[in-house]
Amino acid sequence: xxxxxxxxxxxxxxxxxxxxxxxxxxxxxxxxxxxxxxxxxxxxxxxxxxxxxxxxxxxxxxxxxxxxxxxxxxxxxxxxxxxxxxxxxxxxxxxxxxxxxxxxxxxxxxxxxxxxxxxxxxxxxxxxxxxxxxxxxxxxxxxxxxxxxxxxxxxxxxxxxxxxxxxxxxxxxxxxxxxxxxxxxxxxxxxxxxxxxxxxxxxxxxxxxxxxxxxxxxxxxxxxxxxxxxxxxxxxxxxxxxxxxxxxxxxxxxxxxxxxxxxxxxxxxxxxxxxxxxxxxxxxxxxxxxxxxxxxxxxxxxxxxxxxxxxxxxxxxxxxxxxxxxxxxxxxxxxxxxxxxxxxxxxxxxxxxxxxxxxxxxxxxxxx
Ligand SMILES: Nc1nc2c(ncn2[C@@H]2O[C@H](COP(=O)(O)OP(=O)(O)OP(=O)(O)O)[C@@H](O)[C@H]2O)c(=O)[nH]1
Ligand SMILES: [Mg+2]
Numbered sequence: 001x002x003x004x005x006x007x008x009x010x011x012x013x014x015x016x017x018x019x020x021x022x023x024x025x026x027x028x029x030x031x032x033x034x035x036x037x038x039x040x041x042x043x044x045x046x047x048x049x050x051x052x053x054x055x056x057x058x059x060x061x062x063x064x065x066x067x068x069x070x071x072x073x074x075x076x077x078x079x080x081x082x083x084x085x086x087x088x089x090x091x092x093x094x095x096x097x098x099x100x101x102x103x104x105x106x107x108x109x110x111x112x113x114x115x116x117x118x119x120x121x122x123x124x125x126x127x128x129x130x131x132x133x134x135x136x137x138x139x140x141x142x143x144x145x146x147x148x149x150x151x152x153x154x155x156x157x158x159x160x161x162x163x164x165x166x167x168x169x170x171x172x173x174x175x176x177x178x179x180x181x182x183x184x185x186x187x188x189x190x191x192x193x194x195x196x197x198x199x200x201x202x203x204x205x206x207x208x209x210x211x212x213x214x215x216x217x218x219x220x221x222x223x224x225x226x227x228x229x230x231x232x233x234x235x236x237x238x239x240x241x242x243x244x245x246x247x248x249x250x251x252x253x254x255x256x257x258x259x260x261x262x263x264x265x266x267x268x269x270x271x272x273x274x275x276x277x278x279x280x281x282x283x284x285x286x287x288x289x290x291x292x293x294x295x296x297x298x299x300x301x302x303x304x305x306x307x308x309x310x311x312x313x314x315x316x317x318x319x320x321x322x323x324x325x326x327x328x329x330x331x332x333x334x335x336x337x338x339x340x341x342x343x344x345x346x347x348x349x350x351x352x353x354x355x356x357x358x359x360x361x362x363x364x365x366x367x368x
Contacts, residue, residue: 006198007060008159008237011102013067014120016150017045017086020073022127024144027078037140038080039130042147045123046070046086050099050157052111053092057201059159065091068120073147076129086123096162096240102154112162120155124148159237161199164212164331166238168265169247170257171219174283176200177315178247179216182325187216194219199237204328212328215241220264239271242331243308246280250296250312251287254280258304277334279309279327286314 020042027035048070068091074083099109099118109118125148133141167175171193179185183202188195196218205211217234238244246261248254258280265273282300285293293312301310309327313320 006058007063008058010059010062010065010157011154012062012065012091012157013152013154014048015067015069015152016047016121016123017070017072018149019043019045019124019126019147020075020083020086021146022129022132022144023076023078024130024142025078026140034140037130037134038078039144040076040079040081040083041129041132042076042126043073043083043085044126045073045147045150046088047123048120049088049090049117050093050097050109050111050120051090051118052095052097052114052116054095054114056092056094057161058094058198059097059157062091062093062157070121070123070150072150073123073126075147076126080129080131082129083126085126088123090117091120093157094159094161096160098158098160100156100158102156105156108155121151121153124150160240161201161215161237162213162240163201163215163238164242164334165204165214165328166241166244167214167216167247168220168238168244168261170249170260171195171221173219173247173249173257174315175216175219175247178281178283178313178321178324179214181315181318181321182328183214185214185216193221199234204325206325206329212331214245214328220261235265235268235270235273239273241276242334243277243279243328244273245328246278246307247283248280249284250282250293251284254282254296254300255303258300278307280304280307280311281324282310282312283315285312285319286317 022041023039025039027038029035048068068089070089071086073086076083093111095111095114097111098107101108111118127145127147130141130144133143167179169175176187176189176196179187179200179202180189183204185200185202187200196216200216202214203211204214215238217238246258248257280300282297297310297312311320311324313324
């Protein structure tokens with residue numbers, strides 16, 4: 001998917017249908033010349049809904065929508081017939097879409113689970129026909145009311161992908177290769193920086209086919225938080241992950257890379273990444289002699305106690321990758337918004353605090 005196809009912010013306006021009018025009508029039959037009022041009520045105007053779909057991962061299609069209108073209700077008719085309701089319009093949107101009121105910026109809704117629906121604009125109520133105004137003192141009312149207009153509102157839709165784990169790293173660190181190695185996802189991989197132009201999702205499954213989603217982001221560079229490169233624009237897509245996995249080239253300067261990544265996250269306005277659990281995958285071990293790779297891994301573990309886990313892997317050869325998957329799967333039990341991730345179908349909504357089944361790094365809790 002090219003950069004242009006990944007749209008994660010759009011404005012749309014939604015208008016509910018107008019309610020149908022009530023009508024004035026009197027029963028006229030040869031046998032019953034004064035049959036009384038029988039004007040029916042108008043039908044309700046249709047609603048406009050947004051509905052979460054797993055099949056979408058961009059708001060591209062919504063750019064062309066702009067104005068979404070539901071159908072008007074039908075007018076009532078004689079014989080006390082109520083007009084039909086206007087049809088609802090249901091617009092699909094990716095899971096993770098936030099709905100903000102354009103005028104106030106307030107959060108109107110958040111699509112967190114597949115098939116969840118949020119009402120954007122309600123249809124107007126139908127008017128009342130004169131049949132409904134009949135009383136003991138007024139047996140032939142000529143009163144009726146018009147249908148109400150539907151709600152009209154403007155929203156900003158903002159996509160924040162929901163994933164359990166977010167991969168962050170410098171360009172070329174091997175994030176996409178890692179995603180391909182742990183999941184069935186087939187992101188573009190190439191030997192130049194900024195191969196990945198938009199977030200990609202992969203699914204890591206356990207032996208029962210249940211699992212977690214992993215988001216692969218475009219590479220971050222120094223100054224990303226200030227808007228340099230592509231990374232900054234996409235940081236919000238990992239703002240709701242349960243855990244971040246830093247990916248660094250072990251054959252390069254992983255300590256420098258990790259520090260740079262941390263400062264970019266610290267300066268980002270997308271979220272408070274300081275609070276987020278982090279782990280580190282030292283990638284490309286195949287480029288170093290085994291002893292050297294082990295030594296560097298130890299050093300990194302000592303110097304970066306904030307990482308819950310430090311693992312040496314080779315996304316290319318697959319070394320160490322099997323051991324990575326369980327660490328990713330662990331995030332199912334972690335607190336935070338990651339719990340709300342239901343792309344894996346694990347929608348139990350449980351929230352039993354922030355806990356890790358285990359952490360190899362005793363200092364991790366204390367260090368930040
Ligand atoms: N030797 C070796 N090369 C690797 C490994 N993992 C990835 N590479 C190579 O590194 C290059 C970059 O890999 P990508 O997966 O595209 O890196 P990325 O971090 O996704 O890069 P961007 O999307 O540009 O940020 C490719 O040529 C990969 O084949 C590894 O474990 N060992
Ligand atoms: Mg990539």
